[in-house]
Amino acid sequence: MLPSLGYGILVITLLVLIYSVAVAIYGEVKKSAAMVESARRAMLLALPLITVASAILIYLLINDRYDVEYVWSVTNRSMPMYLKITAWWGGQPGSLLFWSWLLSSFTSAVTLRKWDRDRELLPWVLVVTGITLAFFISLNVFFENPFKLVPAGVSIPLDGRGLNPLLRHPGMIIHPPAQYLGFVAFTIPFAFAIAALITGRTDDRWIRITRRWTLWAWLFLSLGLVLGMRWAYDVLGWGGYWGWDPVEIAALMPWLTGTAFLHSVMIQEKRGMLKHWNMILIILTFDLVIFGTFLTRSGVLSSVHAFAQSEIGPLFFVFIVFIFVASFALLIHRWVDLKSETEMKSMLSREALFLLNNLLFLSILVVSFWGVMFPLISELFTGSKVTVGPPFYERATGPLWGALMLLMGVAPLSAWGHSTIKTLGRSIWKPAVAALIAPIWALIAGITNWVALIGFTLIALVITVSIREFWRGAQARSKRSGESFFSELWKLIKRNRRRYGGYIIHISMVLMGIGIIGIELFQSDTQQHLGIGDQVELAGYTVQYDRLDQFRHEDGRFITRGEMSLSKDGKDLGTLAPRYDLYPDGQPMTIPAVRSTLVDDVYIILVNWEGITAESTPFKVYHNPLVKWVWIGGYVFIAGIIIAAWRDEEEEKI
Amino acid sequence: MKNSKFIIGGLFILAAVVYLIASSTQASAEYFMTIEEVREQESEIVGKSLRISGAVLGDTIDYDPDTLTITFTVAHVTGDNDEIEANGGLALVLYNAVREEGTPRLDVVYNGPMPDLLQNEAQAIMTGYIDADGLFYADELLLKCPTKYEEAVPDQSEG
Numbered sequence: 001m002l003p004s005l006g007y008g009i010l011v012i013t014l015l016v017l018i019y020s021v022a023v024a025i026y027g028e029v030k031k032s033a034a035m036v037e038s039a040r041r042a043m044l045l046a047l048p049l050i051t052v053a054s055a056i057l058i059y060l061l062i063n064d065r066y067d068v069e070y071v072w073s074v075t076n077r078s079m080p081m082y083l084k085i086t087a088w089w090g091g092q093p094g095s096l097l098f099w100s101w102l103l104s105s106f107t108s109a110v111t112l113r114k115w116d117r118d119r120e121l122l123p124w125v126l127v128v129t130g131i132t133l134a135f136f137i138s139l140n141v142f143f144e145n146p147f148k149l150v151p152a153g154v155s156i157p158l159d160g161r162g163l164n165p166l167l168r169h170p171g172m173i174i175h176p177p178a179q180y181l182g183f184v185a186f187t188i189p190f191a192f193a194i195a196a197l198i199t200g201r202t203d204d205r206w207i208r209i210t211r212r213w214t215l216w217a218w219l220f221l222s223l224g225l226v227l228g229m230r231w232a233y234d235v236l237g238w239g240g241y242w243g244w245d246p247v248e249i250a251a252l253m254p255w256l257t258g259t260a261f262l263h264s265v266m267i268q269e270k271r272g273m274l275k276h277w278n279m280i281l282i283i284l285t286f287d288l289v290i291f292g293t294f295l296t297r298s299g300v301l302s303s304v305h306a307f308a309q310s311e312i313g314p315l316f317f318v319f320i321v322f323i324f325v326a327s328f329a330l331l332i333h334r335w336v337d338l339k340s341e342t343e344m345k346s347m348l349s350r351e352a353l354f355l356l357n358n359l360l361f362l363s364i365l366v367v368s369f370w371g372v373m374f375p376l377i378s379e380l381f382t383g384s385k386v387t388v389g390p391p392f393y394e395r396a397t398g399p400l401w402g403a404l405m406l407l408m409g410v411a412p413l414s415a416w417g418h419s420t421i422k423t424l425g426r427s428i429w430k431p432a433v434a435a436l437i438a439p440i441w442a443l444i445a446g447i448t449n450w451v452a453l454i455g456f457t458l459i460a461l462v463i464t465v466s467i468r469e470f471w472r473g474a475q476a477r478s479k480r481s482g483e484s485f486f487s488e489l490w491k492l493i494k495r496n497r498r499r500y501g502g503y504i505i506h507i508s509m510v511l512m513g514i515g516i517i518g519i520e521l522f523q524s525d526t527q528q529h530l531g532i533g534d535q536v537e538l539a540g541y542t543v544q545y546d547r548l549d550q551f552r553h554e555d556g557r558f559i560t561r562g563e564m565s566l567s568k569d570g571k572d573l574g575t576l577a578p579r580y581d582l583y584p585d586g587q588p589m590t591i592p593a594v595r596s597t598l599v600d601d602v603y604i605i606l607v608n609w610e611g612i613t614a615e616s617t618p619f620k621v622y623h624n625p626l627v628k629w630v631w632i633g634g635y636v637f638i639a640g641i642i643i644a645a646w647r648d649e650e651e652e653k654i
Numbered sequence: 655m656k657n658s659k660f661i662i663g664g665l666f667i668l669a670a671v672v673y674l675i676a677s678s679t680q681a682s683a684e685y686f687m688t689i690e691e692v693r694e695q696e697s698e699i700v701g702k703s704l705r706i707s708g709a710v711l712g713d714t715i716d717y718d719p720d721t722l723t724i725t726f727t728v729a730h731v732t733g734d735n736d737e738i739e740a741n742g743g744l745a746l747v748l749y750n751a752v753r754e755e756g757t758p759r760l761d762v763v764y765n766g767p768m769p770d771l772l773q774n775e776a777q778a779i780m781t782g783y784i785d786a787d788g789l790f791y792a793d794e795l796l797l798k799c800p801t802k803y804e805e806a807v808p809d810q811s812e813g
Contacts, residue, residue, distance in 0.1 A: 237767075238767075344660065347659055347660070347663065352660075356663075356667075359664070359667050360667075363667065363671045363674075366671060366675070367671070367674065367675055367678075370675055370679075374679065374683075375686065384685060384686075385685070385686030385687070385733065386683045386684065386685050386686060387683070387684050387685075387686050387705050388678075388679060388682050388683055388684065389682060389684060389705075389781060389794070391678075391681070391682040392678045392679060392681075392682040392683075393678075395674075395677075395678040395681065395682065396674045396675055396678035399670075399674065400671075400674070527722045527766070527767060528722075529719050529720065529722070586773075588771075605767060607722070607767035607768050616719055618719065618722055618767070618768070620766075620767045
């Protein structure tokens, strides 16, 4: 009964959406405000409908209704309540429904805004979001029904299959929703961009309306990436966090264009330039969001993320091509109207450096896209299947990331409109000299790797330049007003959230850079078989194997747990307990033990294999220098973006 | 004239990116081959960087405790997704590859921690090279057990 009701609601939702899109277009053509209003109200129905459908699914999940295939496939009786609820997005059909629910929430929020000044955009925003939402709901209705029952004649299973244990991790519970939020939220700026193109509004209104949407979308997209990295580091047990897996790249690609977009919209707002470029970037970002979803769900690529082979692949492909062709056709149609209001003159001006930053992000995009597509292209033309691995991406994107860091150091000092080497040189030499402390310090510490030395110099440059901007701004204000430095610093940030939030984000990025340089260039590891009492040495640390426990946990897991004491130069640094859990269904899980400091991580894995004994237990020990800075950078990043995206008090309500 | 410096700058960036992509592709391209193809061209591809996918034969997994060296045999599976689908999906293709005696096989040597998913009928995706001794030395080993991620409906899961 309930499953049929859930499915019925999804069908009704789809019909409502089709109605909304059709009536919005018809109303616009007939210039009937009443019809557009009807379309708007129909759109507002989507959220309650999808919410009810989702509530039914969650009810089925927490009540162990194994007559529903989806419930059977992602939960079992032994799972705690919170995991049963989060199983909502634990498999293909449910996560598609979750995606639709998020999108309908965002769409409702947009639909409810005050449209006074932008009435003409409304019908087209409804059309774009409505089509996107209808596409995702139709996937649920026609192909991936979350309410599908086990076939008639088959006895109802007594227990479910449960969630893959690798996914039973707090990071894995937040990572998908964060990633989805980031993906889905980009629909809104895209919808406004298309509405602006259709109506021929060539000003930057669409950018101003969606500015904060874009920032929040970007926050969640970035958060999703960092959480995914953290999960890989904590759970997958291979000593790293980023493997240039095609799906990781699929999530990185919209991040790259989105980041470029965030920067280049500022040029349009300030100088009325790069209008075509901003359109191209938002179209690409949205299309890459759908492409990323397609890659994870269609089974075209082998990856740890791949869902089962699914029928929805071709449909996704059609949708991606449709977005691409329709959007670019519109853009070409409006090409002449989107002329720049000013011309770019100086190569070192702020706007030119922003453009360069955009080109670098796009270059990284091209490299990534090439890496993913190269196997297909090569097979098409030479017949032999060739692929490229992480070394390709590291080698090809390394110099580009480096150039971006240099820009983060230089661009804040350049002037809008016109800048020369002389003016730029005058403002940069002091921070540049200060930044030299970093490589000198590194040299004294014995680091001679030149890539690392350049990297550290650039990182130090970005940090000094950014902090100096805060200091100069607050100092000048405090001199003028006579108030204290810190209260002026507070006001300074409050008055220019985007600018100073942006600097904090720059700092966070290079802090992550410290960690990335550390693990990429200086990671070391060793594998050994140890008996109780044996020791292993790595990078100055001594790891002693103290004891081994093997027992069955009350939830059925069989746990093998080693205890190691860690010391350096004779100083005791505590106990580490790497674990190996074998789940009742035969799925094993390696849980590394990590001692993390600002300088380095010691990361120990119990490398289980049959017949593990106290006399001979295999361990792998990694020494990961500086990796903690990746996570520190992540926290600073969140702080920075919240500052940048917070609503300004004086800002008009949008 | 005013625009020429931007055009030159743009061309310079374009050239740099093309160079980066071309040289990095050259330096790190791996040839994706099936085990059948490897067996056919064995002598020509010695030392070349390869990426191979195959079905793990559980009985052959052997592990040297002193050196942490893992050796196992993989059986040929097709690299064509459509063919896999036509033959009943990845799980079934892997199952059949392991069971049938006639499928081409390849012995693999891997040095590293024992991966959780290295088990009978797992799909091993490996990068490495064939040496003159005919063994495949894997530098990287990715494993996928299709049944662990999404299974068929309950009545079909057996068999």
